[in-house]
Amino acid sequence: MKVNILVGTMTGTAQLCAQEMELALDDGETRVETLLMDQLDSSVFARDGVFLICTSTYGQRDVPDNARALFQDLGTKRPDLSRVRYGVFGLGDRTYAETFNFGGKKFDDLLTELGAKRVGERHKHDASSGIMPEETALEWCKEWLALL
Numbered sequence: 001m002k003v004n005i006l007v008g009t010m011t012g013t014a015q016l017c018a019q020e021m022e023l024a025l026d027d028g029e030t031r032v033e034t035l036l037m038d039q040l041d042s043s044v045f046a047r048d049g050v051f052l053i054c055t056s057t058y059g060q061r062d063v064p065d066n067a068r069a070l071f072q073d074l075g076t077k078r079p080d081l082s083r084v085r086y087g088v089f090g091l092g093d094r095t096y097a098e099t100f101n102f103g104g105k106k107f108d109d110l111l112t113e114l115g116a117k118r119v120g121e122r123h124k125h126d127a128s129s130g131i132m133p134e135e136t137a138l139e140w141c142k143e144w145l146a147l148l
């Protein structure tokens with residue numbers, strides 16, 4: 001099994017979560033590659049394996065800056081992703097009540113529109129909860145892997 005973790009982040013928290021998930025999942029049988037979304041385009045979904053979108057939310061209802069190019073390319077080229085399986089580990093803050101976790105939601109909605117199949121529920125971390133997302137990430141990703 002190959003897992004590609006795609007990271008959308010502004011200040012590094014999602015990257016930290018991805019590192020924790022890579023450490024937890026990469027055991028020889030499962031191989032994990034973590035890629036920052038910077039400079040990725042929609043062709044990344046042609047890779048082998050499953051995908052884990054690990055992204056925060058910014059700018060009221062937007063994906064982080066480093067995720068914009070990938071998100072726009074998917075929306076413009078609209079590739080057929082019916083062979084893609086993915087999960088979403090989203091980061092946000094409930095203080096932004098109207099747009100809570102919209103970064104993960106936007107990717108989830110778009111990937112579904114393009115035919116990809118989500119595995120498991122979209123995780124919505126809340127920074128205002130006081131729980132560290134990298135702690136939740138460990139448990140969540142193991143449950144996610146079991147569902148695959």
Ligand SMILES: Cc1cc2nc3c(=O)[nH]c(=O)nc-3n(C[C@H](O)[C@H](O)[C@H](O)COP(=O)(O)O)c2cc1C
Nearest residue numbers: 009010011012013014056057060092093096100101
């Ligand atoms: C300027 C700013 C805007 C934000 N906007 C939102 C938002 O609209 N919705 C949300 O759920 N979280 C929002 N957040 C919270 C971040 O998504 C959250 O703190 C996340 O853990 C940051 O992860 P990162 O370091 O990987 O970028 C915002 C944070 C900042 C600093």
